[in-house]
Amino acid sequence: MADPVVFAEGLHKSFGDTHALRGLDLSVPSGTVCGVLGPNGAGKTTAVRILATLSDPDAGHARIAGYDVVREAGKVRARIGLAGQHAAVDEKLTGRGNLRMFGRLSHLSRREAHRRADELLERFGLMDAADRQVTGYSGGMRRRLDLITSLILRPEVLFLDEPTTGLDPRSRGEIWDSVRELVAEGTTVLLTTQYLDEADQLADDIAVVDHGQVIATGTPDELKATIGDRLDVVLEDPAALGPAATVLKALAGTDPTMTGADRLSVALPGGGFRLADIVRELDRAGVAAADVGLRRPTLDEVFLRLTDRKELV
Amino acid sequence: MTDLAPPLGRRLRWTFTDGLTLVGRELGRLRHDPGELVAALIFPAVMVVLFGYVFGSAIQVPDGGDYREYLMPGLFAMVTFSAVMGVMTRMAADASRGVMDRFRSMPMARLAVPFGQTGADLLVGLLMLAVMVGAGLLVGWQPHRGLIPTAQAFLLMIVLRYALSWAGVYVGLAVKNDQVADAMVPLFLPFTMLSNAFVPTGGMPGWLRFLADWNPVSALTAAARELFGNPGVPSGNVAWPLAHPVTAVLLWSAALLVIFVPLSLRAYMRRGR
Ligand SMILES: Nc1ncnc2c1ncn2[C@@H]1O[C@H](COP(=O)(O)OP(=O)(O)OP(=O)(O)O)[C@@H](O)[C@H]1O
Ligand SMILES: [Mg+2]
Numbered sequence: 001m002a003d004p005v006v007f008a009e010g011l012h013k014s015f016g017d018t019h020a021l022r023g024l025d026l027s028v029p030s031g032t033v034c035g036v037l038g039p040n041g042a043g044k045t046t047a048v049r050i051l052a053t054l055s056d057p058d059a060g061h062a063r064i065a066g067y068d069v070v071r072e073a074g075k076v077r078a079r080i081g082l083a084g085q086h087a088a089v090d091e092k093l094t095g096r097g098n099l100r101m102f103g104r105l106s107h108l109s110r111r112e113a114h115r116r117a118d119e120l121l122e123r124f125g126l127m128d129a130a131d132r133q134v135t136g137y138s139g140g141m142r143r144r145l146d147l148i149t150s151l152i153l154r155p156e157v158l159f160l161d162e163p164t165t166g167l168d169p170r171s172r173g174e175i176w177d178s179v180r181e182l183v184a185e186g187t188t189v190l191l192t193t194q195y196l197d198e199a200d201q202l203a204d205d206i207a208v209v210d211h212g213q214v215i216a217t218g219t220p221d222e223l224k225a226t227i228g229d230r231l232d233v234v235l236e237d238p239a240a241l242g243p244a245a246t247v248l249k250a251l252a253g254t255d256p257t258m259t260g261a262d263r264l265s266v267a268l269p270g271g272g273f274r275l276a277d278i279v280r281e282l283d284r285a286g287v288a289a290a291d292v293g294l295r296r297p298t299l300d301e302v303f304l305r306l307t308d309r310k311e312l313v
Numbered sequence: 314m315t316d317l318a319p320p321l322g323r324r325l326r327w328t329f330t331d332g333l334t335l336v337g338r339e340l341g342r343l344r345h346d347p348g349e350l351v352a353a354l355i356f357p358a359v360m361v362v363l364f365g366y367v368f369g370s371a372i373q374v375p376d377g378g379d380y381r382e383y384l385m386p387g388l389f390a391m392v393t394f395s396a397v398m399g400v401m402t403r404m405a406a407d408a409s410r411g412v413m414d415r416f417r418s419m420p421m422a423r424l425a426v427p428f429g430q431t432g433a434d435l436l437v438g439l440l441m442l443a444v445m446v447g448a449g450l451l452v453g454w455q456p457h458r459g460l461i462p463t464a465q466a467f468l469l470m471i472v473l474r475y476a477l478s479w480a481g482v483y484v485g486l487a488v489k490n491d492q493v494a495d496a497m498v499p500l501f502l503p504f505t506m507l508s509n510a511f512v513p514t515g516g517m518p519g520w521l522r523f524l525a526d527w528n529p530v531s532a533l534t535a536a537a538r539e540l541f542g543n544p545g546v547p548s549g550n551v552a553w554p555l556a557h558p559v560t561a562v563l564l565w566s567a568a569l570l571v572i573f574v575p576l577s578l579r580a581y582m583r584r585g586r
Contacts, residue, residue, distance in 0.1 A: 085411070088410060133346075
């Protein structure tokens with residue numbers, strides 16, 4: 001197997017008494033999208049800043065494309081793009097002016113910087129606004145400009161720190177499309193987000209971060225499988241609640257919760273339950289069910305379960 | 314940083330090229346927002362008229378000279394000190410908006426940002442001086458001692474301005490927050506006014522006079538009065554910086570550079586580290 005493009009091991013970082021990272025490990029294979037998911041203050045931005053050479057870890061080490069982020073920061077910088085939580089562009093310049101300036105600062109020749117600016121504006125649909133000052137851009141346009149500014153050097157690895165926070169659904173969709181295109185061309189993306197659907201949509205692998213540590217990793221499907229399916233039963237006769245609950249408890253190993261006067265719900269551990277078997281079990285106990293539903297959990301449920309064990313039973 | 318460093322020559326060239334790109338950025342900003350530049354240029358002109366005629370109507374210059382002749386060197390000094398505020402707010406704005414982080418995550422020359430910012434301020438400073446000279450000539454001020462001393466006076470202002478802009482870089486990086494930086498701008502006025510720029514320090518209470526005499530604004534004002542041949546050159550027993558103003562300004566400039574260049578570079582390279 002090829003070496004991971006993004007690799008972090010045992011990263012620690014404290015700000016005074018706040019332990020932002022406590023031994024974070026991460027490994028992203030080339031050409032994939034890794035979604036780093038975590039609640040506010042989990043340490044996502046801190047981790048991205050270390051990987052993007054903006055900040056040094058207190059302990060642990062990280063490599064991008066094989067180069068150490070502390071000792072070989074210059075080599076790392078030549079291979080990454082970063083779009084942070086704010087749109088980091090000069091508001092007073094035009095979109096084109098920003099791209100040209102950052103192109104020159106990336107050591108492209110003047111001609112090349114101009115050509116690349118036009119190419120990016122054209123491709124990501126900002127040509128119409130190219131000569132307007134960024135002050136007059138909408139939030140979505142600003143983010144898009146910020147994103148394409150980080151693409152000037154065709155980075156091997158792109159860090160996106162909450163790229164769609166605060167955007168309307170349409171602008172989010174546009175950013176998603178742009179990210180998918182980049183990935184199709186072979187860019188490796190590390191994306192932090194609080195939106196589970198974003199991770200579900202874009203990420204090949206997800207790392208759930210809480211209190212500065214990765215507490216779960218896997219594909220979206222694998223993560224959903226860890227909390228199993230959810231079984232919802234609606235009874236024809238509320239009087240059958242007692243026997244139904246006994247059947248569900250026998251299947252799931254935990255007490256079901258009442259979600260209505262005539263309905264019960266329970267999480268089934270692992271996979272492998274078939275609807276037909278469940279209906280037969282209910283039949284055998286003489287319970288008449290109006291509806292039996294077996295539902296894949298959403299990533300939301302996985303997330304809440306992993307980051308706050310008290311929330312869901 | 315123990316990067317396998319590229320040759321020094323190439324690094325210096327990139328520092329210079331990237332610095333120029335950033336100077337170009339500041340000029341681009343001014344071109345897109347000419348209002349800002351006009352406001353910055355009108356400010357000194359308004360000061361000339363306001364102080365020249367409003368204060369001038371009431372203040373007696375010690376050796377009986379014209380107040381506007383007395384005032385102009387002080388206003389030149391005041392404008393010189395505005396470098397701190399300008400550079401500080403620009404650095405803080407970049408730091409708080411994430412633009413600085415973008416610079417720092419790019420393979421650009423690391424020293425280019427502070428050098429570009431101070432270089433751009435120098436150009437703005439030259440423009441402001443030009444406007445001031447125009448406004449001064451209009452209200453009857455002029456240098457009296459010929460070309461060389463006049464050129465020396467302006468050179469002194471430029472040197473001190475450049476040194477001061479490095480103090481601005483450091484303070485801007487230290488506060489990191491554009492709102493805090495904006496809130497600090499008004500401090501500029503009392504600082505420059507606590508000097509000999511507008512009134513002689515002789516009439517101030519002892520402790521205040523001490524502060525005013527040692528304020529670098531006073532040294533620059535005194536140096537400019539001397540080199541322009543304008544009234545208000547102190548005589549008799551005065552504080553050392555006012556007796557040797559040119560030396561004092563050069564020492565101030567050197568001290569500012571020695572302190573703030575390394576501090577700024579360290580703060581820039583290390584931010585968030
Ligand atoms: N520069 C700093 N100084 C002090 N504390 C900091 C600093 N940066 C981060 N922290 C703290 O470290 C912890 C992790 O912060 P971080 O910004 O990495 O979280 P995050 O996962 O990105 O959160 P969010 O979803 O809100 O962006 C938080 O408790 C935060 O307050
Ligand atoms: Mg964050």
